[in-house]
Amino acid sequence: MQDKNFTNSEILNGEEIKEKRKFNFKLPDFKNKAVFKRGGYAIVITAVVLIGIIAFNILLSALSNRFMLVYDMTADKVNSISEDNIKFIKNIDKEVKLTVCAKQEEYSNYMGYYAQEYNVNDNSGAYTDYYEQTMSLIEKYNNYNSKIKVEFNDTQDSSFSEILSKYSNEELHYGDIIVSCEFDGAERYKIVGYQDIYKLYEDTSMQQYYGYTTVAVEGNNIETALTSAIAYVVNDEQKKVAFLTGHSKEDFSASYRELLETNNYIVDVIDDTIVNEISNEYDAIFLVAPNRDFIEDELKCITDYLDNGEKYGKGFVFVADATAPYLDNFYGFLEEWGIEVGDGVLFETDSNYHLEGKPTLMGTFPTSDDDIINGMNYCITSSNTPLSPAFNEEGDKKVTTFYTTSPSVVAAPKGTSNSWNGADEYEKGSYASVIQSQRSAYDSNSNLIKNNVIALSSVDFISSDLAEYEQTSNKNMSFAVAERAVLAEDTGISFVTKTITEESFAASVTETAADTVRWIFMILLPIACIVTGIVVYIRRRNA
Secondary structure, X not given: OOOOOOOHHHHHHHHHHXXXXXXXXXXXXXXXXXXXXXXXXXXXXXXXXXXXXXXXXXXXXXXXXXXXXXXXXXXOOOOOOOHHHHHHHHOOOOOXXXXXXXXXXXXXXXXXXXXXXXXXXXXXXXOHHHHHHHHHHHHHHHHXXXXXXXXXXXXXXXXXXXXXXXXXXXXXXXXXXXXEEEXXXXXXXXXXXXXXHEEEEEEOOOHHHHOXXXXXXXXXXXXXXXXXXXXXXXXXXXXXXXXXOOOOOOOOOHHHHHHXXXXXXXXXXXXXXXXXXXXXXXXXEEEEOOOOOOOHHHHHHHHHHHHOOOOOOOEEEEEOOOOOOXXXXXXXXXXXXXXEEOOOEEEEOOHHHEEOOEEEEXXXXXXXOOHHXXXXXXXXXXXXXXXXXXXXXXXXXXXXXXXXXXXXXXXXXXXXXXXXXXXXXXXXXXXXEEEEEEEEEEOOOOOEEEEEEEEEOOHHHOOOHHHHOOOOOHHHHHHHHHHHHOOOOOOOOOOXXXXXXXXXXXXXXXXXXXXXXXXXXXXXXXXXXXXXHHHHHHHHHHO
């Protein structure tokens, strides 16, 4: 191959060709490039903002499942769980299950209908706010502690039969909440029902015109009821009690013992005809319907048990039976505690307060603001023994009456029938049906120590079919008495009772809070958006 010699002209033309080829790719105008730069930035910024908003919403959604991101602006923080309860909830280290007997999305609408079971008239949906508030507060428990699981169950679904079978000894109702916890191979549970959740009062507005009364809702106690139930089921310390049966002709305590065993109590029976010793391993002792009196040594044995070497911390429950003879020694012992036991049987002279044709089968009603009767209804009992306080307060003892009869009751002779017509010759008055004497003191370490001695006027509180009626609180009352006797409430946890009333919703939002919201969303944010828009427009125009 020969070398080709190029002339200067050819070389120059080649260079021109190269130069022409070099500039075939037209460079953009610098002004257009700046526009592209600004446009690209705008696109990038817009994309970043959109991605940020999406990410922020996803983050909020995730956080809301774990943390409480709702701000409560009500005056008394009634839409929030109180700080004391939050601290307790966060420290729970056991798995707790809240089984709600209702579908979550239907609870608020259907609860008004099922409330008729409790004589609550809610045809107008007046209490829907309370039902919605219940759902809101229940959900917050899981937010504060993931170990608390909330499960909603459709009562009309076939799967609900498993729950009914598991808790066959309970009468479950729509809206009930089963609070349960399993440990050591056993389940401890408590049912929180309508009357536990909602604060009720007797509405007499219809009585004048139609002759009947209804029950109305005036508040919501879900926080107290639910947290107290959780505290109960996570407590793995079993209470141990004993029933003294040696002085009773008939055993009325079987159903009471079963109730306590169902609620994780260890229950023993001491059937000695003469009580010589009561072990301090028992948290409380129960005496049901004794018909034979105690001798002095036996009463000293009970006294020594309650003293517990000056440590106290023991309880005693007495359930009376009006058919039993008058027990001078034992009733004298109770009088020293401030509980006076009369002779005879209570007879209700007002037909509004007894079952038709049965003046000895009467209603008794809560009279104290003590937490033991929080959310409870009336009780119905027969063959009531007359009980009354011997004193209100004396020395280290204080007497409290929880339930009383109406003021139209007389103490009739024992054996009085329902057809008795001699009531006009007797003085009418109110008698206690549940009464407590509490002795308290401080030990050498300045710790509060106490005893509770409690008397119930009738065995119907624990052994009658009346105890199974949902409308009455016989069963609830008898169990609450046992809890008080064994000092189950003294766990070191302080619960703040919260009642959510009508004005707790919109009306409880303070004017300051409302003004703050108006300023932020109606003035500050719109102004900020307008200013931002003007600034962006001016900068783009001058760029």
